[in-house]
Amino acid sequence: MTQSHDNPAHKQALTIVGFLCNWCSYGGADTAGVCRFKQPTDLRIIRVPCTGRMDPLFIARSLILGADGVLVSGCHPKDCHYAVGNLYARRRLEVLKRMLPFMGIDGDRFRYTWVSASEGQRWQQVVTEFSEQIRSLGPNPGVTGKSAAAATA
Amino acid sequence: MNSDLRSELHKKAEQAWPDLELLIGWQAGYDDLHTTPVFIRDSAEISKLIWNPWCTQNLAVYVAKHFAASSGKDDKKIGVCVKGCDSRSLIALLQENLVARERFYIIGMPCKGIVDLRKLHALSGAARILSVQVNAEQVALKSAAGVLHFPLDEVLMRKCRRCRYPNPLIHDVLVGDPLTPRTDAHEAYNDVAAIERLSLQERLAFWQGELDRCLRCYACRNACPLCVCQDRCIAETRDPKWLTQYMHLPEKFMFHFIHALHLAGRCTECGECERVCPMEIPVALIKEALNKITLELLDFEAGLDPQRVPPLLTFDAGETGI
Amino acid sequence: MDTAIKFIAFDQLNSALDRISEQLDVWVPVASKDQKRVIQFAPYRPGMTLVLDHQTTLGPKQVVLPQVEALFRFDYRKSADEPSRQKVQLEDPHPPAPTLIFGARPCDVKGFLVLDQVFSAGPFVDGIYAARREQTLFATMVCGQQDSACFCSSVGSGPTDRTGSDLWITPIAAGYVVEALSDRAHPVMAWLQEAATELHVAAAGKVQEEAARQQVGNLAVDQCQQHFLQRFADTNYWQEVAGQCLSCGICTFVCPTCYCFSITDEMKDKHGERIRSWDSCMFFTYTLEASGHNPRPSRLERYRNRVGHKFSYFPEKYQGLIACCGCGRCIRNCPVSIDIRKAVQNLQGQNHACS
Amino acid sequence: MHAHNPYRPDLASIREVVQETANIKTLRVVFEDESVMHNFSFRPGQVAQLSVFGVGESTFVINSPPTRREYLQFSVMRVGEVTQRIHQLNAGDQVGVRAPLGNGFDYENMQGKDILFIGGGIGMAPLRTLLLFMLDKREDYGDIMVIYGARTPHDLCYQYEFDQWQKANVNLVLTVDNEFPGWKERVGFVPTVLSEESPSPHNRVAIVCGPPIMIKFVLFGLKEQGFEDSQIITTLERRMKCGVGICGRCNIGAKYVCVDGPVFSRQQLSEMVNEL
Known part of the structure; x- marks a missing residue:
């Protein structure tokens, strides 16, 4: 995971962390690559066995330390390789997504989605859309404390 | 008033004593403004029990540990005094099968509120x-x-002013008469709503300012009746190493964020995390915000129905909208 | 040399501190922005409002023993003779700057007299602590506020205990009367402009007398060293005094005499530090060994060790010095109101039946 | 050790790594600064803090004797975060060493006496230091008997040295917990072998080191053989951080294992609070 860059010039390149399930979305991304669909290059992919493995901690840590966006993608609901992993995951991820703004982190920097191994085209679309969304949000300051008011008066 | 209730408490504890191996209650602390938990193992000590608006500690925090340590010899039970809010913690422990109902004798204390x-x-x-x-x-x-x-x-404490459950939701005996709740669920999330009205930047600045005071003493974690894995916490493990030992803001922010997320759909809003914080950080707000989310999204409030499974420990294949 | 007694009028306090802080790093007690009752020592900045009529939530321990500090830095660099290899270079921390702690209480200063033994008495001397201690001056205020948790007089200190302080501040109706207690204080005294009048000095004398009459706390600590050892194996006793302990770190973190620390390496890319950070003997992981064995596995053993360390082991090791300053912070801040006075007071006596 | 900063290690490099067992490696280490190496002196039984910068520090006994000064030797069992990383190190890699720390064995008081070493598993490491030290001054000591046990023959350390020990007139009794194909030595737990051997306590010092459960029963066995508390020496382990008696965690009562130990006689232990 990447720490925020202090120099805004470095921010031209976005840091988007992608957690992809091994059985569907990782395959989907592969399919997109094999088909030579044009994709933005900002995504750093981390393969996870299942979205059910996604501890919200992974996402929180990325965003706290200044990743510009986090994308989680797995098998379509009811299509999980482990039958129910993504059904647990979607509740957790939705709760997290709604929680982020309460703590002052833009919920739009986090997205979860479902892409199967055959959906190369859909993958291209998801990545492109999300990258554009993040680009429009600009760099994530993370939780550095630099903008925080001094704790003592 | 208080002395009447206190003698009623003593009487009911005496009556229950033959079935108990241990009774957890409150006793006088080092001055009139402080109470401290007491673990009664001898009926002669029942007279130590008190009940007044200073009985602040949520005794459910001790329940899981004493349950694990207790042999249940001769079918003796563990007695515990609970306020309305504390009873919800007990139910949450039951919901997660961390304790067994039949091993407890619950003395319910209808509560008008605890002094802050x-x-x-x-x-x-x-x-x-x-x-x-x-x-x-x-x-x-x-x-x-x-x-x-x-x-x-x-x-009164913040949690008491928004209290919807002054009467214990689970008990074997009540001390005093049931009370009328003061607010409806809508008003209960006023404090959360106040934060939500701030801009994203203001919210971040608010939490950065508050959490910066954190000492990482972990009292909020250890005082939580539902933080049951505290000796194996991400805050302290080195392998995997999620947090450094630095006192930087990201570490503190991360700890409190994860602490709260682990309580999503589980927190019963007893407010202990916030009360115990020596730096007076309003950490309970984070959990209240999560509860508001789980209520809206999954129609669940923790610690109400012992039969229900907390929503993040289960799933619904048919649910839509997420 | 300027040895006169000085006076700072209330409205001159900031300008006096402005002058001093041009020469020294000055730490003062201030309230947190949002929570007025959370008072901590912070580096002085012009315009700050000091809180001098309350004990601070956290004492000034962190000024000399910061919650986190680097013991040394390390950098991995490519080796000149073997480019495939990384070589480590070590660098000691920077030497500390001269510092004044303004507005501490006698109990706060007493805490440092305890820490001094550990860090400077040997067999090994912690040069990092010792250097910072050497550079730190204390301007201590006579204490007029005690509450039901205070017991400084019981542990050999008191509201007018000047031991360890360099300057002595007495609040009177119009401001603060400041005396020098050590030679090190003289430069600071010279930066204070107004000399105290006889009236000021007399008023200060009254305040001192009043404070000196206070007997804060009635705990008897004589022979607690032996009594503790006799009580050591009495599990029922420890259950009685600390059965309710939650094993959090509040008591140790707010304690002016608790110093135990952890050492960890923190590295990013090729650069890192070996840091020490406050640890707490109340934590399960404090004594947890890699094998999984833990000599103090439960809260009772850990609380017992805390009492033992302060009232038995420490005096055994350091000529009878009790490692407690009686500030009462552990009592006041304990979530379940555990009272260390009770734990110590009752050490003496019959071994417990399960009462 | 650096006088002003006792936490700062001296840099050292690994000369050689020996795979002792599946989870124990022995590192032979030399200080990079030749003058440090030259001036380094220690007592058998003293320990060192070995660090991998960026991971952390752990305590190990220096198990080469002070009489052999070409390198310092440490045997490291893989159990935690730091030892995991140490096991990945190779010859030429750099480590940090803070040494010597702790008290070491009181070998002066063992001169002229018969010696009984009782070791289990990795617990042989501190015993090896003293054993080799005594072998280098063989005439100062009487009979030397070593009872050394491990779970299987593959878990015995220093096997390549057994011949030399025996040549120096050491009565070496090896044992493993269970029958093992090809194993011709003793079978059974160390305390059992001890009672079978039943060495006389007369003018003898017993030095015991191993897992806590073995120590417990060996101490019991020695008592039965008639050993006095003052004749029984053992070493203790505690989680340590600073190693210099400051950070606070390794205390047993008022004693710090890192400076007052790790070597204690049973006599001393009996005078300390019971918190092992």
Whole structure:
């Protein structure tokens, strides 16, 4: 995971962390690559066995330390390789997504989605859309404390 | 009033004692404003039990540990005194099968609210508090600067002013008569709503300012009746190493964020995390915000129905909208 | 040399501190922005409002023993003779700057007299602590505020205990009367402009007398060293005094005499530090060994060790010095109101039946 | 050790790594600064803090004797975060060493006496230091008997040295917990072998080191053989951080294992609080 860059010039390149399930979305991304669909290059992919493995901690840590966006993608609901992993995951991820703004982190920097191994085209679309969304949000300051008011008066 | 309830408590504890191996309650602390938990293992000590608006600790925090350590010999039970809010913690433990109902004898204490010492100190200013009298709905605070009178409601804890469950939701015996709840669920999330009205940047600045004071003493975690994995916490493990030992803001922010997320759909809003914080960080707000989310999204409130499974420990294949 | 007694009028306090802080790093007690009752020592900045009529939530321990500090830095660099290899370079921390702690209480200063033994008495001397201690001056205020948790007089200190302080501040109706207690204080005294009048000095004398009459706390600590050892194996006793302990770190973190620390390496890319950070003997992981064995596995053993360390082991090791300053912070801040006075007071006596 | 900063290690490099067992490696280490190496002196039984910068520090006994000074030797069992990383190190890699720390064995008081070493598993490491030290001054000591046990023959350390020990007139009794194909030595737990051997306590010092459960039963066995508390020496382990008696965690009562130990006689232990 990447720490925020202090120099805004470095921010031209976005840091988007992608957690992809091994059985569907990782395959989907592969399919997109094999088909030579044009994709933005900002995504750093981390393969996870299942979205059910996604501890919200992974996402929180990325965003706290200044990743510009986090994308989680797995098998379509009811299509999980482990039958129910993504059904647990979607509740957790939705709760997290709604929680982020309460703590002052833009919920739009986090997205979860479902892409199967055959959906190369859909993958291209998801990545492109999300990258554009993040680009429009600009760099994530993370939780550095630099903008925080001094704790003592 | 209090002395009547206290003798009723003693009487009911005496009656229950033959079936108990242990009774967890409150006793007088080091001064009149403080109570401390007591573990009664001898009926002669029942007289130590007290009940008053200072009985702040949520005794459910001890329940899982004593349950694990207890042999249940001779079918003896563990007795525990609970307020309305505390009873919800107990139910949450039951929901997760961390304790077994039949092993407990629950003494329910309908509760008009607990006094927030910080509010008393704020009212007395620099002057030392000499004594505090609570009579029905009025408080008389005597300090070196004189005597102040104000309504009890004004010095209750934040959680009490938004309390929807003054009566224990689970009990074997009640001490006193059931009370009428004060607010509806809508008003209960006023404090969360106040934060939500801030801009994203203001919210971040608010939490950065508050959480920066954190000492990482982990009292909020250890005082939580539902933080059951505290000796194996991400805050302290080195392998995997999620947090450094630095006192930087990201570490503190991360700890509190994850602490709260682990309580999503589980927190019963007993407010202990916030009360115990020596740096007075409003950490319970984070959990309240999560509860608001789980209520809206998954129609679930923790600690109400012992039969229900917390929503993040289960799934619904048919649900839509997420 | 300027040895006169000085006076700072209330409205001159900031300008006096402005002058001093041009020469020294000055730490003062201030309230947190949002929570007025959370008072901590912070580096002085012009315009700050000091809180001098309350004990601070956290004492000034962190000024000399910061919650986190680097013991040394390390950098991995490519080796000149073997480019495939990384070589480590070590660098000691920077030497500390001269510092004044303004507005501490006698109990706060007493805490440092305890820490001094550990860090400077040997067999090994912690040069990092010792250097910072050497550079730190204390302007201590006579204490007029005690509450039901205070017990400084019981542990050999008191509201007018000047031991360890360099300057002595007495609040009177119009301001603060400041005396020098050590030679090190003289430069600071010279930066204070107004000399105290006889009236000021007399008023200060009255305040001192009044404070000196206070007997804060009635704990008897004589022979607690032996009594503790006799009580050591009495599990029921420890259950009685600390059965309710939650094993959090509040008591140790707010304690002016608790110093135990952890050492960890923190590295990013090729650069890192070996840091020490406050640890707490109340934590399960404190004594947890890699094998999984833990000599103090439960809260009772850990609380017992805390009492033992302060009232038995420490005096055994350091000529009878009790490692407690009686500030009462552990009592006041304990979530379940555990009272260490009770734990110590009752050490003496019959071994417990399960009462 | 650096006088002003006792936490700062001296840099050292690994000369050689020996795979002792599946989870124990022995590192032979030399200080990079030749003058440090030259001036380094220690007592058998003293320990060192070995660090991998960026991971952390752990305590190990220096198990080469002070009489052999070409390198310092440490045997490291893989159990935690730091030892995991140490096991990945190779010859030429750099480590940090803070040494010597702790008290070491009181070998002066063992001169002229018969010696009984009782070791289990990795617990042989501190015993090896003293054993080799005594072998280098063989005439100062009487009979030397070593009872050394491990779970299987593959878990015995220093096997390549057994011949030399025996040549120096050491009565070496090896044992493993269970029957093992090809194993011709003793079978059974160390305390059992001890009672079978039943060495006379007369003018003898027993030095015991191993897992806590073995120590417990060996101490019991020695008592039965008639050993006095003052004749029984053992070493203790505690989680340590600073190693210099400051950070606070390794205390047993008022004693710090890192400076007052790790070597204690049973006599001393009996005078300390019971918190092992």
